[in-house]
Amino acid sequence: MEQFDLVVIGGGPAGLAAACAAFDSGVRSILILERDRELGGILNQCIHNGFGLHTFGQELTGPEYAARYIRQVRERGIAYRLNTMVLDISREKVVTAISRDRGLSEIAAKAVILAMGCRERPRGALNIPGFRPAGIYTAGTAQRLVNVEGLLPGREVVILGSGDIGLIMARRMTLEGAKVKLVAELMPYSGGLKRNIVQCLEDFGIPLKLSHTVVDIAGKERVTGVTIARVDGRGTPIPGTEEHIPCDTLLLSCGLIPENELSRSMGLELDPATNGPRVNQRLETEIPGVFAAGNVLHVHDLVDFVSQEAAAAGRGAARFLALGEDTSCQIPIEASGGIRYTVPASVSPREMEEQLTIRFRVGSVMNNRAVAVYLDDCQVYRRKRPVMAPGEMEQVVLPRDIFRAHGDAKRIRILTEEA
Ligand SMILES: Cc1cc2nc3c(=O)[nH]c(=O)nc-3n(C[C@H](O)[C@H](O)[C@H](O)COP(=O)(O)OP(=O)(O)OC[C@H]3O[C@@H](n4cnc5c(N)ncnc54)[C@H](O)[C@@H]3O)c2cc1C
Structure with missing residues (x-):
């Protein structure tokens, strides 16, 4: 059986960014598996502009945005296989795939990143x-x-x-x-x-x-x-x-539905609010060494945030490969006040990167609210939001120092309150 340190399922923007970030964090044995005839995912059909303002400071079309990441994958020499459909992933991380040229193949991975995107209702x-x-x-x-x-x-x-x-x-x-x-x-x-x-x-x-x-x-x-x-x-x-x-x-x-048949068949529990797996701060699912990013995790509005999130999953996978399972204590993030879910769903302050990005959606249109974060009973973040709507993903960025200053916090709450 072939072996790779990291197998990325899906060669859309999430899979490409995750693979590049894992490479940049030191992983060299990476394989991307993509069922389509080319890399780039759904962006290949999105020929309008408006992509990449956050990432590149330019308004690109979908194919132009995808091409930049495809180039990065090629420059790094990251292996990928097209026309290759992943049929199954076992809990032991054996990936079963099928393609015309190789037939049915099994690949043993030490870590897996799920990046299968979503489909339409x-x-x-x-x-x-x-x-x-x-x-x-x-x-x-x-x-x-x-x-x-x-x-x-x-x-x-x-x-x-x-x-x-x-x-x-x-x-x-x-x-x-x-x-x-x-x-x-x-x-x-x-x-x-x-x-x-x-x-x-x-x-x-x-x-x-x-x-x-x-x-x-x-x-x-x-x-x-x-x-x-x-x-x-x-x-x-x-x-x-x-x-x-x-x-x-x-x-x-x-509406879009995260493409989670593989996640479900490997036994991952899905969050009913997102239809995606629950993940911790390094975007690792409940199965150690299995990560998720992009629309398979929760549906995004902007591909720039998909790429950012996927890069964090790539770094998380690299950390797993270098240091093993994260056994530190996870604190669940409690969402209320109209916030439907958060990604990540839990955080280990000890294992955080320089900053933590919490993404979420609200369940209905809200006017004149403030988003607040509490560690135990101490408010560590508050920002006024004149309008929030379910169609627009929200985010809160918290520096690690906030968590260091409240080292023994037992609860993390995010909520909306009167502005
Ligand atoms: C129809 C459609 C149009 C969209 N238009 C826009 C838009 O205009 N602007 C915008 O910002 N966002 C748009 N989006 C959202 C867009 O999906 C995200 O911005 C971004 O493409 C998500 O990246 P991703 O890598 O998570 O998913 P995708 O781009 O969907 O990539 C997932 C990849 O995984 C592959 N895959 C899935 N299952 C398997 C498997 N079993 N084996 C192997 N490969 C697999 C797929 O073939 C695909 O290439 C659109 C989404 C859809 C569905």
């Missing part, structure tokens, strides 16, 4: 009544058809869900000559970034109908129209508010 998971004609796509599938395959999936489009991919596809389809009639969103707020609402909808005069959903799809061979309706506070359609919108295409942008 399909129609089957949304329970939309109506016929099942052609013309219904997830927004990401439409993005691939337009940007990679050069095909236009339709001419008159309704988009359900205002996540970032749906917003970006509203603009993309418009630029390609299609008429985007509206974007319907079940919630009373958009699931996407504010900048995408402005740049992708408002700039093109595309209406955003909040608190609306699709209640019927018409058309036998091909979609001929959809019926939308207003919903009440519980998301139930309100009778009498139905409106028929003729169209030939329905795009679904109703």
